[in-house]
Amino acid sequence: MRRRSFEHIGEVLYEETLPNGLRLCVVPKKGFRSSYALFAADYGGAHRRFTLDGRLIDTPAGVAHYLEHKMFDLPGGDNALDILTANGADPNASTGADMTSYFFQCTEHFEENLRMLLHFVSTPYFTDETVEKERGIITQEILMGEDDPGLGLYYRLLGMLYASHPLRERVAGTEESIRAITAETLYACHRAFYAPGNMVLCVEGDVDPERILAIAREALPQETQPVPEADFGPAESLLPVESYSRETMPVSAPQFLLGAKFAPAAKGEEALRRRLTASLALRTLFGRSSPFYTRLYAKGLLNLDFDYEADFITNAAMLILGGESRDPDAVLAEVKKEIEALEKNGLDEERFRRAKRASLGARLRGLEDFESVCFALASGLIEGYCALEGPELLERIDKADCERFLLDVLRPERLAFAIYEPKKD
Amino acid sequence: MELSRVELLPGVWLNHLRSDKFKTACLSVNLLTQLTRETASMNALIPFVLRRGCTRYGDMEAISARLDELYGTAIEPVVRRIGEIQCLGFYASIPESAFLPGKEDVLRPACELLGELLLNPATRGGLLLPQYVDSEREKMLDALRARVNEKRSYSVMRCIEEMCCFEDFSAGRLGGIDEMKNVRYQKLSKHYRSLLQSCPIEIFYCGRADRKRLAALLRDTLSTLPRGEIDYELGTEIRMNALEDQPREVTEPMDVSQGKLVIGFRLGECMDDPDLAALTVFNGVFGSGSTSKLFANVREKLQLCYYAGSMIDTHKGLLLAAAGIDCDKKDAAQAEIFRQLEAMRRGEISDEELQAAKAGAAADLRMAEDSQGELEGFYLSQILRGLDYGPAELAELCEDVTKDDVVAVAQSVDCDLIYFLTEDGEGEADAQEEL
Numbered sequence: 001m002r003r004r005s006f007e008h009i010g011e012v013l014y015e016e017t018l019p020n021g022l023r024l025c026v027v028p029k030k031g032f033r034s035s036y037a038l039f040a041a042d043y044g045g046a047h048r049r050f051t052l053d054g055r056l057i058d059t060p061a062g063v064a065h066y067l068e069h070k071m072f073d074l075p076g077g078d079n080a081l082d083i084l085t086a087n088g089a090d091p092n093a094s095t096g097a098d099m100t101s102y103f104f105q106c107t108e109h110f111e112e113n114l115r116m117l118l119h120f121v122s123t124p125y126f127t128d129e130t131v132e133k134e135r136g137i138i139t140q141e142i143l144m145g146e147d148d149p150g151l152g153l154y155y156r157l158l159g160m161l162y163a164s165h166p167l168r169e170r171v172a173g174t175e176e177s178i179r180a181i182t183a184e185t186l187y188a189c190h191r192a193f194y195a196p197g198n199m200v201l202c203v204e205g206d207v208d209p210e211r212i213l214a215i216a217r218e219a220l221p222q223e224t225q226p227v228p229e230a231d232f233g234p235a236e237s238l239l240p241v242e243s244y245s246r247e248t249m250p251v252s253a254p255q256f257l258l259g260a261k262f263a264p265a266a267k268g269e270e271a272l273r274r275r276l277t278a279s280l281a282l283r284t285l286f287g288r289s290s291p292f293y294t295r296l297y298a299k300g301l302l303n304l305d306f307d308y309e310a311d312f313i314t315n316a317a318m319l320i321l322g323g324e325s326r327d328p329d330a331v332l333a334e335v336k337k338e339i340e341a342l343e344k345n346g347l348d349e350e351r352f353r354r355a356k357r358a359s360l361g362a363r364l365r366g367l368e369d370f371e372s373v374c375f376a377l378a379s380g381l382i383e384g385y386c387a388l389e390g391p392e393l394l395e396r397i398d399k400a401d402c403e404r405f406l407l408d409v410l411r412p413e414r415l416a417f418a419i420y421e422p423k424k425d
Numbered sequence: 426m427e428l429s430r431v432e433l434l435p436g437v438w439l440n441h442l443r444s445d446k447f448k449t450a451c452l453s454v455n456l457l458t459q460l461t462r463e464t465a466s467m468n469a470l471i472p473f474v475l476r477r478g479c480t481r482y483g484d485m486e487a488i489s490a491r492l493d494e495l496y497g498t499a500i501e502p503v504v505r506r507i508g509e510i511q512c513l514g515f516y517a518s519i520p521e522s523a524f525l526p527g528k529e530d531v532l533r534p535a536c537e538l539l540g541e542l543l544l545n546p547a548t549r550g551g552l553l554l555p556q557y558v559d560s561e562r563e564k565m566l567d568a569l570r571a572r573v574n575e576k577r578s579y580s581v582m583r584c585i586e587e588m589c590c591f592e593d594f595s596a597g598r599l600g601g602i603d604e605m606k607n608v609r610y611q612k613l614s615k616h617y618r619s620l621l622q623s624c625p626i627e628i629f630y631c632g633r634a635d636r637k638r639l640a641a642l643l644r645d646t647l648s649t650l651p652r653g654e655i656d657y658e659l660g661t662e663i664r665m666n667a668l669e670d671q672p673r674e675v676t677e678p679m680d681v682s683q684g685k686l687v688i689g690f691r692l693g694e695c696m697d698d699p700d701l702a703a704l705t706v707f708n709g710v711f712g713s714g715s716t717s718k719l720f721a722n723v724r725e726k727l728q729l730c731y732y733a734g735s736m737i738d739t740h741k742g743l744l745l746a747a748a749g750i751d752c753d754k755k756d757a758a759q760a761e762i763f764r765q766l767e768a769m770r771r772g773e774i775s776d777e778e779l780q781a782a783k784a785g786a787a788a789d790l791r792m793a794e795d796s797q798g799e800l801e802g803f804y805l806s807q808i809l810r811g812l813d814y815g816p817a818e819l820a821e822l823c824e825d826v827t828k829d830d831v832v833a834v835a836q837s838v839d840c841d842l843i844y845f846l847t848e849d850g851e852g853e854a855d856a857q858e859e860l
Binding site: 008009010029031032033034081082085086087088089090091105106107108133134136137138140141143144146147148149150250251252253287288289291294295297298300303304324326351354355357358359360361362364365367368369370 | 445446447448449484485486489490492493494495496497498499518520521523524525556560563564567568570571572573574575576577679680681682683714715716724725728729730731732749750751777780781784785787788789791792794795796797817
């Protein structure tokens with residue numbers, strides 16, 4: 001395995017690509033009690049249309065998530081979740097728009113549990129009866145999501161940003177869309193996207209990397225298999241479909257989200273640089289120490305729940321900021337003022353320097369949690385970069401990079417603004 | 426890992442856990458005070474007001490700029506309710522110098538800033554600034570009102586509120602909305618001064634600094650802490666039985682598509698001499714995780730819900746079973762939850778169920794040793810119980826729990842209240858307007 005040392009952050013990484021295409025990386029951590037494994041497919045809620053065996057397949061919204069629920073069933077009526085739990089592991093799974101993840105953490109029997117993880121995720125076993133059985137549970141999960149105003153507002157914003165991209169639809173689908181899902185649909189999606197060449201395995205903990213490699217070689221199918229290209233729809237313009245919406249919802253106070261699309265970088269180191277630039281730029285302009293945030297906080301226009309992020313999902317990239325406010329329109333006006341000032345004066349040198357220091361500390365803190373490290377490594381493997389290079393690359397990002405990014409993305413015509421407000425008395 | 430404990434100043438204890446595993450150190454300072462309805466809101470507000478400005482860094486921008494300079498050191502207000510003890514203070518996360526350019530030491534300046542925030546707030550005429558107090562009060566009110574947005578946690582909170590309506594526990598972590606509305610800067614300033622004098626203070630540190638260095642740093646930092654008579658009379662009143670013969674029922678209509686059922690129990694006589702390990706394993710068998718009876722039956726077998734589970738409060742002696750269900754499935758879900766508890770009372774617990782619960786509980790506890798946040802919470806809770814053993818020791822105790830121990834807990838619990846959040850039928854959301 002290839003060994004890479006990241007001395008300044010005290011980490012070592014081992015990586016390898018297997019003949020069957022699986023990309024694997026291991027971060028050994030001496031002195032820790034537990035180990036964590038993430039086995040993820042480059043396949044999520046947005047991969048709805050694809051070509052398999054020369055045939056165009058258009059799957060209903062919610063299939064990737066439905067498949068995740070049913071993967072735990074094993075032939076013979078066994079359930080992988082139960083087996084792992086009984087063996088002392090804490091297993092779970094999640095489906096995002098671009099990735100389906102199966103993971104566990106444990107303190108004992110790590111190798112056994114890893115074998116089970118690799119085994120059950122590569123063993124599709126669905127019957128019409130078991131698929132039918134799950135429909136009630138998933139419907140309840142969908143309804144629970146529909147009662148969540150935060151999630152509702154997020155999808156409202158995506159609907160305003162994108163004209164036809166499948167990101168518009170909820171990852172879990174709707175009560176109606178999941179009705180059409182059968183065992184056959186799940187088999188087709190598993191065959192298309194769960195080939196080792198479309199998957200990544202990331203492990204962190206007190207483990208021996210060579211053992212992980214040996215287990216992965218043994219437990220997974222040997223053959224390579226072509227992976228279908230997903231069709232995310234026609235290329236979208238960088239302008240939103242709708243730039244302003246205000247709706248009444250059962251919320252205690254107005255909630256708002258501001259979004260803007262931007263062009264994602266090509267795969268590779270450039271993708272990591274783009275992420276770091278976006279995150280540092282947003283921190284400098286909108287972070288906890290920014291004049292923007294502290295001024296609006298003191299005025300009572302923003303709360304501690306104000307947050308911002310740059311999202312890179314499938315072939316899409318966008319920045320989102322939002323929170324709760326008594327007067328979201330006033331917040332929007334302040335954002336626009338901030339952009340005008342940025343055009344005139346650029347970012348403040350001193351603030352940028354401090355934001356960079358803070359960003360380094362935040363990245364160190366991010367290394368504390370096995371789960372977030374493994375997820376970051378997995379995204380990196382899929383996008384062609386190594387997430388542990390972040391702290392070092394961050395050093396090389398300058399103020400001009402951040403200014404260029406902000407001035408490009410935050411053009412007034414690019415912005416979409418969504419508000420949920422409570423019913424007036 | 427071994428916790429060492431030393432008294433720095435009268436009633437101020439440093440709990441020190443030396444560890445080289447982490448990239449950041451954690452340092453929390455907690456003032457302990459009895460939870461009461463009258464004072465809970467003021468207590469909760471104090472760390473948030475202190476975080477707005479101190480004499481050296483007069484406003485949030487100055488404080489945040491300083492934190493950025495210290496490589497993104499985070500110092501956040503924290504308010505907890507552990508049993509009927511309210512803990513308020515700050516939680517700091519400080520990058521270890523080993524990983525910073527030039528090995529710059531940020532522990533000392535971070536401790537100094539923490540001390541500044543705690544002891545030297547921005548004041549005028551000796552009083553906390555009214556604009557900070559008013560602003561934080563309004564934000565806290567927004568946060569209290571926003572709890573209704575998260576239906577799952579809201580329903581659990583409402584069940585506890587109703588179940589413990591005659592106990593201080595129902596004041597909640599942050600106090601009530603009406604009490605919060607009445608907080609003013611004059612009274613809050615006085616209250617803050619009296620807390621500094623009388624509260625026992627528990628400091629927790631986990632990181633690379635040795636105890637001697639840290640103790641010296643903190644003694645410096647806290648040297649101006651005014652101390653008076655320390656109030657050690659803190660405790661939690663544990664009610665053993667349900668309030669009435671039959672479980673009380675509370676139904677709350679709201680504009681929701683999924684109903685939330687929360688059944689509240691008293692843990693009962695087993696709280697006379699609580700066996701933490703037995704309680705933890707009991708909860709594992711009943712409703713924690715995918716091998717539990719509630720998950721296996723309410724969710725997997727009957728498919729009544731997406732989530733079904735239980736949680737325990739071992740300080741206050743409560744058990745809560747919760748499920749998110751179709752609004753017309755309440756009776757079925759409720760009956761199944763009781764059926765599962767009855768089965769446990771009769772000893773119908775398979776070896777696999779018991780084994781899975783024990784292994785799960787032990788693994789969760791051992792994993793806590795890999796997370797500073799978990800360690801901090803675990804030890805603070807232990808300190809309040811007067812216990813000093815760590816998560817690994819409790820894990821071992823869990824592995825020794827027998828079926829009889831679990832059955833004994835099941836036989837001890839007593840249902841007190843059934844809470845149901847359900848659709849209102851008219852698409853009107855009125856509940857939050859009362860708040």
